[in-house]
Amino acid sequence: MKKVTLNGSFPMIRAAVMGPVVRALDASGAQCDGLLEEFGMSRKLLSNPYEILPLTRYVAAFERAAEVVGESALGLRLGSEVQLTELGPAGLVFLSSPTLNAAMRKFVLALASWQNTTTCELLRDDEWPIWTYQIASPQIWPRRQDAEYSLSTMCHMVRLVRGAAWNPVEVHFEHAAPVDLKPYARIFRVPVRFQQPFNGLILRPQDLDASLKSADSQMARMMERHATDLIARDAMPHSITEQVRDLVTRRLAREKLIVADIAKDLGLSHRSLQRHLAQEGTSVRQIVREERQRSVEGLLEREELTNAAIARAVGYADATVLWRATRSWKKNNP
Incomplete structure (x- = not known):
């Protein structure tokens, strides 16, 4: 299988994917800000579509949103309405490819710039081609909304380039069948099977080789290059210490570090x-202290910032706590 992943990185996804979920919460009148806060997010954080979020939080927030909105098939609906720009370069690569075969294969490669630790591929070994999608980590569960959103999104994208009348042959999901199957019939218009080994769309061989009217070779090359640049820019180091350090740096000012x-x-x-960090001669507490000290030293060089502003920027309650911390650093590192 082709595994879309950044070597050594924690499960991540871009903030842009939360756009449809936030819109659904707002449209329902739900307390969107409260739900975001529950999962360590905010509208300000999500305003940057390239911001990196832990995949575990995104999946859990999506499940919770479906409960809050009272729409068990929320992921199905949102996938059928998705804006391709919210899929980053992967969506535009898909739209501009010459054939559906090329579109799906290039989408798989570009998706690594938008999320990782995902098994995603186009299989053509058997009579019927299959496009599959699955989060690689079994610990991330339940994940029904993400799976249904992803397959509904792919079906929606194929219809954009092949026409609204297009249907797959069959649809498979890894989770158990829900009580209400009507939304699946409405979205996919073909048989849907549950408790399968993977999530996937079964296609016709002739679907893959037909030319697409939306093909744009220049756009495809640009988006493939953009995806490659994003993957290289945000590739995470291998060691657990460096992964923890990266997480701490990203959320130092935004949330309590637990x-x-x-x-x-x-x-x-x-x-x-704790065991991995101990083997590498450190701990979460030590890493947090080091990153705070590094951040404070940089911020102190900016004359326009008050001590209170610096304290907030590194997650301290106020300037007094910052002062105590700086005294401790100087004492330990004269």
């Missing part, structure tokens, strides 16, 4: 994370 949360976002247990 070891259990960091472990979960890395796909590890609390105990495993």
Whole structure:
């Protein structure tokens, strides 16, 4: 299988994917800001579509949103309405490719710039081609909304380039069948099977080789290059210490840093994370202290910032806590 992943990185996804979820919450009149806060997010954070979020939080927030909105098939609906720009370069690569075969294969490669730790590929070994999608980590569960959103999105994209009348041959999902199957019939218009080994769309061989009217070779090359640049820019280092350091740096000012949360976002247990860091001669507490000190030293060079502003920027309650911390650093490192 072709595994879309950034080597050594924690499960991540771009903030742009939360756009449809936020719109659905707002349209329903739900307390969107409260739900975002529950999962360590905010509208300000999500305003940057390239911001990196832990995949675990996105998946859990999507599941919770479906409950809050009272729409069990929320992912199905949002996938059928998605804006391709929210899929980053992968969406535009798909739209501008010459054939559906090329579109799906290039989409798989470009998707690595938008999310990782995902098994996603186009299989043509059997009589019927299959496009598959699955989060690689079994610990991220339940994940029904993400799976249904992803397959509904792919079906929607194919209809954009092949016509609204296009249908797959069959649809497979890894999760159990829900009580209400009408939304699946409405979205896919073909048989849907549940509790399968993977999530996938079964296609016709002739679907893949037909030319697409939306083909744009220049746009495709640009988006492939953009995806490659994003992957290279945000590739994470291999060591657990550096992955923790990256997480701490990203969320230093935004949320309370709790070891259990960091472990979960890395796909590890609390105990495993502590053991790995101990083997590398450090701890979460030490890494947080080092990153705070580094950030404070940089911010102190900016004359326009008050001590209170610097304190907030590194997650301290106020300037007094910052002052105590700087005294401790100077004492330990004269």
